[in-house]
Each structure stands twice: as structure tokens, then as C-alpha cells.
Amino acid sequence: MSIEEDIKSTVKLDTRQKTVINLAYTGNWLKEQSLVFFKGYDLSGEQYNVLRILRGQRGNPANLGTLQERMLNKMSNTTRLVDKLITKGLVTRQRCEVNRRKIEIYITQKGMDLLTEMDDMIIANNNKITKNLNIKELETLNTLLDKLRA
Numbered sequence: 001m002s003i004e005e006d007i008k009s010t011v012k013l014d015t016r017q018k019t020v021i022n023l024a025y026t027g028n029w030l031k032e033q034s035l036v037f038f039k040g041y042d043l044s045g046e047q048y049n050v051l052r053i054l055r056g057q058r059g060n061p062a063n064l065g066t067l068q069e070r071m072l073n074k075m076s077n078t079t080r081l082v083d084k085l086i087t088k089g090l091v092t093r094q095r096c097e098v099n100r101r102k103i104e105i106y107i108t109q110k111g112m113d114l115l116t117e118m119d120d121m122i123i124a125n126n127n128k129i130t131k132n133l134n135i136k137e138l139e140t141l142n143t144l145l146d147k148l149r150a
Contacts, residue, residue: 023148030129037125041118046076047085048118054091054107055115061096061104090114 003022004013013021034045041048053070054062068078082105085091090111096102107115130138 033125033129037121041114042088044081046071046073046081047090049073049076050078050081050085051090051107051111051115054105055112057107059106061106063103063105067105085111 003009003018003025006025007021031045038045038048043051049072050067053067064078064082067082068074068076071078082091082093086093090108092106092108094104094106096104133141
């Protein structure tokens with residue numbers, strides 16, 4: 001189905017307008033797909049992103065600045081996300097021994113276990129989302145998206 005059909009446009013869209021609308025619409029569609037998936041794990045996509053960043057630290061702490069810099073959604077309230085993950089027992093926060101003004105955030109074993117549990121399901125969900133595209137099309141799409149943001 002075309003974007004014009006999806007949004008029930010009665011006007012022929014200019015190619016550039018169509019592209020921007022299509023990207024926004026598809027971005028929202030992806031977010032909806034993720035919402036349903038992450039809800040089953042009592043997480044938001046942003047909370048999952050924080051956990052993945054912390055896992056990537058390989059046991060080293062991250063601070064709020066590091067998390068914010070690496071977040072997919074730069075508008076996320078990182079402090080609030082970390083607070084919610086602490087409440088769930090998935091991360092911890094402590095003061096740096098060397099610099100008392102610095103707060104260090106670590107993923108807990110419970111957080112690591114949850115990510116491990118989710119790994120195969122994430123791959124399956126991503127495969128489901130991208131099932132209508134072959135590898136060559138996916139590579140082209142990634143190249144074009146990278147070029148668009150350049």
C-alpha cells in the first residue's frame with residue numbers, strides 16, 4: 001500500500017513531501033510495533049536502549065551524559081529512565097569514588113538476564129518488521145537513510 005493510500009490523501013504528493021511524510025509515518029509505525037513488543041517485558045523502547053548501552057559498557061559504568069549522547073531518541077529524559085530502571089532492579093546508580101560529583105550507572109545481573117532473555121525475541125521481531133525487504137533492499141535502505149542524515 002502506498003503512503004497516499006495509508007493516509008487517505010486526496011492530493012497527489014510532490015516527491016520530496018511524500019518522502020518526508022512517508023518517513024514520519026513509517027517511523028511512527030515502527031514505534032507502534034516496538035511499543036507492543038516491549039510492553040510484554042514491562043519496558044519502553046527508551047528503557048531498553050539504556051539497558052543495551054549499559055551492557056555495551058562491558059562492566060564499566062556510564063554517566064547520564066554518556067547515556068544521553070548514545071540514546072536513539074535524544075529527547076529522552078535520561079534521569080527519569082534510569083530512575084525507573086533502578087525501581088525495577090535493572091540498573092544501579094552510585095557516586096564515583098574518585099570524583100564525588102560524578103554519578104556512575106551500572107547494569108545489574110537482573111538487567112543482563114533480561115537482555116539475554118530478550119535477545120532472540122528482538123531478532124525475531126526485527127525480522128518480522130523487515131520481512132518484506134530482501135538483504136539487498138535493506139542494505140540500500142540503510143545507505144539511503146545514512147545519506148539522508150548526512
